[in-house]
Structure formats: structure tokens, C-alpha cells
Amino acid sequence: MKLTTKGRYAVTAMLDLALHYGEGPITLADIAQRQGISLSYLEQLFSRLRRQSLVASVRGPGGGYSLGKEAREIFIGEVISAVDENMDTTKCHGAHNCQNNERCLTHDLWSDLSNQIYTYLNNISLQDLMDRKAVREVADRQEHGDVDASLLDQVGTPAGV
Amino acid sequence: MKLTTKGRYAVTAMLDLALHYGEGPITLADIAQRQGISLSYLEQLFSRLRRQSLVASVRGPGGGYSLGKEAREIFIGEVISAVDENMDTTKCHGAHNCQNNERCLTHDLWSDLSNQIYTYLNNISLQDLMDRKAVREVADRQEHGDVDASLLDQVGTPAGV
């Protein structure tokens, strides 16, 4: 199973797009700055998101990205699938050849778990996230940039340290 | 989040122990052969399982490993936690400093997902797995070794190919 920074970045960036809906195309540079994600890395991710029609792009000055469909029609699972190849936890990716071409002892366990996670993430839309109070608070903070000055010198410190 | 071969191997090996309960200590060599896992790698995993008292060991000839408590008291989540350091999906591992020392946009999403997975895996015991029909079938197959001869030359082929 893969649920890494790649998927987190993709969902975060998509949520950023959703939160700025109505302001015209949003540039990756804006997202990169607001969400603290490398611009070049975002470009890679958006290349995949675009291929899945999850975002639409406009080139040139004033251009940028916007959601490919409505926020309530885009589900987290889709976004993660678009950038990470799979969210399957089985070794054989659904085939039943995990061990010597036969099903391994725990095949169904991982298969069930995958379904569980998949169902969970495919029932949460970007709109659902936007409706959450905590998300709106963070978005507000990012918007007005009223960051406590005492924290500014810690920018760039690895998370979790 | 980490749900990789390491965790899968650990659960599979523990389930093997559970299935052979009552036969005295089981050697890692047996498990390695039955489940197709490298012996040295199993040694690493069991070192951690033993530190968490999930297994008990007996040295010397006739020795091996047995479950540290009853199969119905050992939960999948425990086993995975013992070998993988964490199954958290948040970047900050529960702290709220994901972005510039503040909570990132999607913190709660990953936090909720982690709880979901954690709850799921901590409600399935080894005994539950043993009670599953599919598991018993695979165990039977492994026991009697009646492997289709046409498959034998495919042993060692990478899964999923």
C-alpha cells in the first residue's frame, strides 16, 4: 500500500484549488507557496492529475489550473490513485498468485483492508473537506498570512522534529 | 503510512504459528519454507516480535517459536506495529506541525484515516483469521504440499508478473 507524501501533496493541492474556486485559474507557484510544496514536484503531480481530467489547465499569463469538475464530484481516492499507482495492500495486486502462483495465507486480509480504505477515501469529496471547520480555519490562516513572527525562523524545519 | 511486505510477512508468520499451535515450538526454517519467506529476514522480524512478547522462543534442538499469548488475544494491528514503526498516515505523526509548525490543510483527513485503519486491524485477531474458510484451505494446501507439478518451475517468479 502506498499512502505517502505524494498522495498527501496531491490532495492538499487539489483542496487548495477548490478553496480558491471562482478566482480564475490558480498558478502552481501560488499553491507551492501557500502549501509549502516544491514547484517542480507539483508540476509532476499535476501532469498526472490532468491526464485523469481531475484538473484543467490554461497556459500563458493569467493561466493556471482549475478543478476538472465540481468539488463535490471529486473524491480523495481518485486523487490519490491518480498520482500513486495503486492503494492496494496485497502483494499480488488482486491476482491470487502471491505464493508460488497460489493465494497466500493472508491474501483476503489485505484484500479486505484495501477495500475498506478504498471505500473510505472514495466517500469523501473535496467539498466535504471544505465544509470542515478545521480546514476553513487553516485556509483562513494561509489566506491572511498572519503567521506568528516567532515561528518564521522555523520555516523549513523538517516536520516531526 | 507503512503497510508493506514487512508487515505482511509478520502477520503471515504469526498466523503460521497459530495454525501449528499444539505441535510444540515451530522453527523459523519451517515457516520460511512454508510461507516462502527468507529465513534471515524472518529472524529480524521475530527479534522484534519477541521484544513485544508476541512470541516466545526456545533455543536448541527441538526449539523454535510459539505464540506469546492466545491466538484470540493477538491482533493484527499489534503485529504490524511491532515490525513497522508506525501505521500513521499523517506527515507529522499526530503532532500538528505539518506545515511551518502549524497544522496542514489535510491534517485531520489523514488522522481520521489512520484511526480507521488502526481500528480495523485491531479488531481482527489471529483466531479470527484462522476461522476463515479461505485461510484453512490455503493452510491445508501448505500442509499436504500437493502442489500442481506444472507450477513448480514457476517458483521464484516475482509476484504480479
Add this chain to the structure above:
DNA sequence: TACTTTCCCAACTAAAATAGTCAAGATTTC
């Protein structure tokens, strides 16, 4: 037209994690 802004794309790379191997040793049984 020239210039700038933006998306687009492919190749490269450093660091970390994964999935092991290898070598030595400690216990116990026979």
C-alpha cells in the same frame, strides 16, 4: 515581433526505506 508568464515534459539525482544477506555468537539437546 519580442518578452514574459505560465504550463508541459523528460531525464537526472540524493536520500531514505525495503528486503534482504552474511558472519558471529549464545543456548540447549543429544
Add this chain to the structure above:
DNA sequence: GAAATCTTGACTATTTTAGTTGGGAAAGTA
């Protein structure tokens, strides 16, 4: 004392992650 088994730590190859680099193509603006 020899063999079987666990125990430990260090080493290693491969893959993945999380980027960087460098070029381009399209579109708007002067």
C-alpha cells in the same frame, strides 16, 4: 562435543521517494 536453533549486528543491493534541472510550447501583453 557436535548439531540445531535462536540472537544480534553489520553490511548491501534494489527500489522508491522526493525532489532538481533544463529544456520546451502556448498564450497573453507591449
